[in-house]
Amino acid sequence: MPYQTTSAEDFHRSAKKDQFEAPDYYLLDELLSEEHKLVRDSVRSWVKKELSPIIEDCAQKSQFPHHLIPGLAEIGAFGPTIPAEYGGAGLDYISYGLIMQEIERGDSGIRSAASVQGSLVMYPIYAYGSEEQKAHYLPKLASGEYMGCFGLTEPNHGSDPGSMITNIKDMGDHYLLNGSKMWISNAPFADIAIVWAKDEEGIIRGLILEKSMEGYSAPEIHNKWSLRASATGELVFNNVKVPKANLLPGVKGIKGPLGCLNQARYGIAWGALGAAMDCYDTALRYSKERMQFGRPIAGFQLQQKKLAEMLTEITKGQLLVWRLGVLKNENRASPAQISMAKRNSVETALNVAREARQMLGGMGITGEFPIMRHMMNLESVVTYEGTHDIHLLITGLDITGLSAFA
Structure with a gap:
């Protein structure tokens, strides 16, 4: 491969x-x-x-x-x-x-x-x-013969991707690409990259890059405390010659990458609940087996409070993403609805993970249980594909009609 x-x-x-x-x-x-x-x-x-x-x-x-x-x-x-x-x-x-x-x-x-x-x-x-x-x-x-990555975020442009400086110039029979991207999942081993860059008119365009192209490199980012089982890197473009056949012809402007992010955010809305469910299940199972003061800690009021609140929030999240899935199947799910679900699911997962970690005491920080790994991972999930605060403002814009971004 x-x-x-x-x-x-x-x-x-x-x-x-x-x-x-x-x-x-x-x-x-x-x-x-x-x-x-x-x-x-x-x-x-x-x-x-x-x-x-x-x-x-x-x-x-x-x-x-x-x-x-x-x-x-x-x-x-x-x-x-x-x-x-x-x-x-x-x-x-x-x-x-x-x-x-x-x-x-x-x-x-x-x-x-x-x-x-x-x-x-x-x-x-x-x-x-x-x-x-x-x-x-x-x-x-x-x-899986090819693996890919997605180049949008730049070192100085995260929540404001429209200000990207990565650019292409029309050289007649090809485009010349220059710039860089940061915090790119799969970058170190990706065979192709979907890269977003501005043309000479300042319009954002999408291109398909292949790792064999001269001037294209993807150095790995090391020493992460989060998503440690994921390969993260940079994308660096130094006068990369991109054939014109590799330009995505069907979209122009910021709506191109944002359309992709809506797909990813939808998946995260479901995915983060999976992490929450794992933490809850681990805490529930542990609380029935862990003995203190002569009985399982699951029998104590404060532990039951934690478990009941975890399950309540997970259940609310499950109902939210199921309804969102129905709307998505009907092509009626709006970007703001997707943002709401992504933000809610990740917040739920973070809170569940932290409560579950406390229920396990010192064992909760070890690799014997998955909770601390989930906690660290979720600190990335709450940031990528739109930060927690940005998703809140997307909802705010949708319900008021007034933008807080400018």
Whole structure:
């Protein structure tokens, strides 16, 4: 494969069995189709078998488990809503959400890799690309033969991507690309990159870059405390010659990358709840087994308060993303509705993780349990694809009609 593989034997497999049971206090399974449940259960089974046993070692060693890429492709995690004619699974948006939920229940960094591949690389090629681009790239991305990344954020332009300085110049038979991007998931091993740059008129355009192009480099960012099992890097463009055939012809302006971000934010809204569900399930199970003062700590009022509040917030989040999925299937979900769900789910997950960590006491900070890893990961999830505050202001703009951005 084009990326450097890491053998599964390189990772220590924990003997502990993944006993996760998903909370469903309001019987939301009754709102799901048989196909939805089949998709979810198959991904859950894969996570328990392939991801859970190795993820703590990956995080501790700060290594992305490349050997999982074929498996992620097999369970339909790469572009699940892309039509089958282009290699995708042709699933609906509730199925897509459930896939992200189950993968992030395992680890946010692995879900990030899948989200980038499907929402930020495959989606723009499908939505904005030429037929030739779709036919060439999408099947390879769906199978994991190619891995991709998405270049929008710059060192000095995060929440204000419209001020980007990365640019292209028309050189007749090609474009000349210069600039850089920062905090890019999958960048160190990506075979292609969807890059957003301004043309000579200041209009944002999307391009497909291949890692073999001269002047294109992707140095890895090290020493992260968060998303340690995810590969993060920069994208640096030094007079990169980009063929004109690699320009995405179907979109101009900031609406191009924002359309991609809406896809990713939708997946995060479901995914973050998966992390919350894992923390809750861990705390519940631990509280029934941990004895203090002669009885399980689950019998004490303050611990029951924590568990009841966790479950309440998770249940509210589940109802929110399910309704959002229905609207998305009907092509009626607005960007502001997606922002609300993303912000709510991540806040819920952060609060649940912190409460769950306290319930486990000192054990909560160890790699014997997933909670501290989730906590650290969520500190990135609350920032990327639009910060917590930016999503609040998107909602504020939508309900007042007045922009707080300028």
